[in-house]
Amino acid sequence: MxxxxxxxxxxxxxxxxxxxxxxxxxxxxxxxxxxxxxxxxxxxxxxxxxxxxxxxxxxxxxxxxxxxxxxxxxxxxxxxxxxxxxxxxxxxxxxxxxxxxxxxxxxxxxxxxxxxxDLIYLAKSNIRAVITGTVAAGIQQVCKEIGIPVGTLPDGLDASVDYIADDKSGTEVLRALLDIQQTADKAAKKDTYYLPVCINGQVNVIKKGELVDGYVATADTNTFSTEHSESIEDMVNRIKAVDDNGTICQMFTINDDVTHYGMIQKIYKMQPPKPDETVDNVTAAKAQLVRLKDESSMKGLGNVQCITGYSIKVQEEQLTGTFYIKSDTHNFENNVHTMDLTLEYIPDQPEQPEIEQVDYAAPVFNSSKDRMENKQGISNGSADVDAGISAGWDAWGGQTMDNGREGCAEFVGKCGSYYSPFLAQEANNGVVYCPTMVADADAAGLLSYDTSDLQKGDVIVYGDDDHVVIYDGQGGYYGNSSSRNVTVHGSDYTEMGMPVTKVIKASRGVTMNEENRQPI
CATH class of the missing domain: 2.40.10 (Thrombin, subunit H)
Structure with a gap:
């Protein structure tokens, strides 16, 4: 009722x-x-x-x-x-x-x-914050920022977090935090997944796939019909890992899938090692492999416990076993409760495919040695623009920033440090936040709102100080790609999907007084 x-x-x-x-x-x-x-x-x-x-x-x-x-x-x-x-x-x-x-x-x-x-407010509200501590503390911080109370969090959300949320939705940040915990759990040989849910107006986190106790879907009792589909449309069964020079260094293949379905290949750009961090390119490359996908669904009499995030037992003509509920719709009409569930099979013992690994060459990362010897590649802004951009790109091109997908200001400071005293100072001061860089440029007299006056080496600012790149003088840009998580040289600076709102005239040789942050 x-x-x-x-x-x-x-x-x-x-x-x-x-x-x-x-x-x-x-x-x-x-x-x-x-x-x-x-x-x-x-x-x-x-x-x-x-x-x-x-x-x-x-x-x-x-x-x-x-x-x-x-x-x-x-x-x-x-x-x-x-x-x-x-x-x-x-x-x-x-x-x-x-x-x-x-x-x-x-x-x-x-x-x-x-x-x-109330989880809709997490999805529709964006935040800017530096999140440190544990995953549990990070969830508390995000929800407090948006004004939603936190309910029950499971024990064990204790993975260490050092995450910069730059104009990300609350939902994106929560999922990123739970991904960090999931990665830590995998390293500890724990197969745990988490899902945020709203209960009684509070944000709770549940362990994904908990079994609905006492419920079994069968054709004789509560199931009208089931469907099952299989697809190889998204399959990837070979990965070639390349270094900064485009050299194929490793190849990973699921030979059984190649034999059965044909070879479908993708390229993985290897990441250079960072100080105090081990970059596992082998694990990252293998993670790009995608196998046959199957999807199941059922229609039946409703049970209010059968909701997304939980799993159920099914014993039916096409489906038998334990299935995770990916989506659910419960319909109530004329005093009849029915439900439609989209399901994902959970095998008792997940199949581990045999992946062939072939090693061809040791990867080469451009200027990695120079970066280590020169404060990770931060210069003093003494070169002219042409030579400085060339040297900066040689040092930082094709790399993943310390701030990952949020590393646009970090890259601009580091790359621009070779020709711009202002950007060199920003990099040395650890400025990685776009609004801070814009404010410092304004204080230095380098900020312009004439977006048509672009010179090679200027910094282009997008939106509400949301993104920055370096202008290459020919209609293109040097910047950090959030989608690829690597620095790129793009051909069209207007392709960002955001309007250009300001220009930092980094092509000028102006430095700042460290005491009062004013132009010298």
Whole structure:
């Protein structure tokens, strides 16, 4: 049995005054709307942050039906969904969220609504923060930044974190933190996966794939139909690992898959070793291999415990075994509860493919020796622009920055340090945050809003100080690619998908006074 309740969103001071002046009714608080609801769908997906609730209520206007009492469910209003198996059972809260969308068609007798739980605020809110400590502490920091309380976190979220979130959504940051924990668990021989969920308005983390106790999907009892598909569209069965010079240094092949399905090859760009860090190019290259993918689904009688993140037992004509729930949709209509589940098979003993590794040559990384000998390649800005850019790119081209995908300002400082005293000082001061670099340039008198006046060596600033690159003087750029996680020389500086808003005139030879950060 379902019940659904509604509360008005908090009133603004203006709304409160207007209501009192007009002697209007008090806002609805915890109002039961169950008898108005005609159909309802409650769903979740492992690729999305928040669970969703969609429902339709009976609706008519007083001028069409004087007896009917219409509901005014407002955008931002709170929706609570409860469930109990029997009248004597206590209610279980399935959903708590807000109305984000409503639609009314005048020639119909319904009003449609879409709601999301509070994880939607993590997905829609971006943050800039330096996150250090443990994964658990990082989750607390992210949720506090966005204003969402944290509920239960599992024991063991203790992997060390040193992560820069530069204009990332809260969901992206949470997933990055949980990926860090998962990597640490794998190194410790623990096969653990985690998933954020919203329970009672709080962010919780569950262990992915926990089995729904006491539930088995069978054709004889609760399953209408199942589907199963297999695909090799995304398969990759050979990886060639190349160094900075494009030399093939290693090759990794799943020969059985090549024999059965044909050879599908990709290139992996090897990463140079960093100080105090071991770069495991073999593991990273093998991770690019993709095998046959299968996907299953089932339709059946609903069970409110069968939601995304958990796993179930299936005993059916096509499907037998344990399956992880990748997405779920629960439909309630005419007092009937049905569900559609997308499933992923969990083998008792995962197959480990035999991967052939062939070593051809030791990798060569450009100027890696020079970087180690010269403060990792930071110069003093004494060269002219042409020679400086050439030397800077030789030192830092094709590399992964210490800040990884967020390393655009770090790269600009390090590469530009060869010809620009200003950028050399930024690099030596450890400036890796775009807004800081822009503010320092403004203080140094190097910031320009004339985006058409570009000279070779100038730093191009995009959006709201979101990204920076070095102009190459020929319509291209030197910069850090977040998608490839490596520094690149691109041919078109307008291809970023963001507008150019400012220019740092790093082509000028201006230095800054270290004491007051003013131009000398």
């Amino acid at each position: 379902l019940s659904i309740r509604y509360s008005d969103p908090p009133e603004t001071e203006k709304e409160t005054k207007a209501r009192k002046d007009s002697k209007g009714a008090e806002p609805k608080n915890n109002f039961d709307i169950t008898n108005y609801v005609q159909k309802l769908a409650w769903s979740g997906d492992s690729q999305q942050a928040a669970r969703k609730l969609e429902f339709s209520i009976a609706y008519n206007t007083p001028d069409k039906d004087k007896v009917f009492v219409p509901l005014d469910l407002k955008i931002g209003g709170f929706i609570y969904l409860f469930y109990r198996e029997k009248d004597t059972d206590p209610e279980i809260e399935l959903f708590q969220g807000r109305i984000f969308y409503r639609k009314r068609v005048t020639n119909s007798y319904t009003f449609d609504f879409s709601c999301f739980d």
